[in-house]
Amino acid sequence: MAISKKQMKTLAEVNFDLFQPVMVQTRPIMPIREETPPDQSNIISLPPVSWLYRMFDEFNQQFFEGRLPRAKISYSDRMLIAGSFTPVKNEIKIGRKYHRIFPDEIADTLKHEMIHIINPNHDSRFKSIAARIGASVRARSHPSLRGNYKYLYICPHCGREYPRQKRLRMAYCGICTKNGQYDARFKLRLSNSKED
DSSP, X not given: OOOOHHHHHHHHHSOGGGGSOOOOOOOOOOOOOOOOOGGGTTOOOOOOHHHHHHHHHHHHHHHHXXXXXXXXXXXXXXXXXXXXXXXXXXXXXXEHHHHHHSGXXXXXXXXXXXXXXXXXXXXXXXXXXXXXXXXXXXXXXXXXXXXOOSEEEEOTTTOOEEEESSOOXXXXXXXXSSTTOOOGGGBOEEXXXXXX
């Protein structure tokens, strides 16, 4: 393909400096400092699961004479509570969101869930074992651990709040009631509903 005189003139006027090698002053290369992304800077790193297993074994020997069967232990990103024990799976889950707020309570949560291996309810036996080994019976609350709820129930006696996703019918306050027996005086009342 031949180039016309007009095209040649246009090409002659084009600034070819863009295509010439450019002399760049070189500076010593500084090491790149890795920084934590801004949204990750305040997240507390929790110990690895292997550390939780070691702690489980130590507590088992120290407080339970090594009699507890070893449970599967994992972190949960979904839970808003400190921990849970599922007897059918023999599994202890540690709530990651809770322990990022209260990182010093991991050992306490693990001891609490280990008691559930031999005692599923928070009854007087559970409380006596918890007192003996130095485990708390209840986890602390925090506004960011409430999650999204549709219904908020309140005990008319003590004022404790129970946020729930589903409507409750015959629910009562577990703190005010004795022996887990239903008592109409402590029936939870609906405080607000996000559907209204």
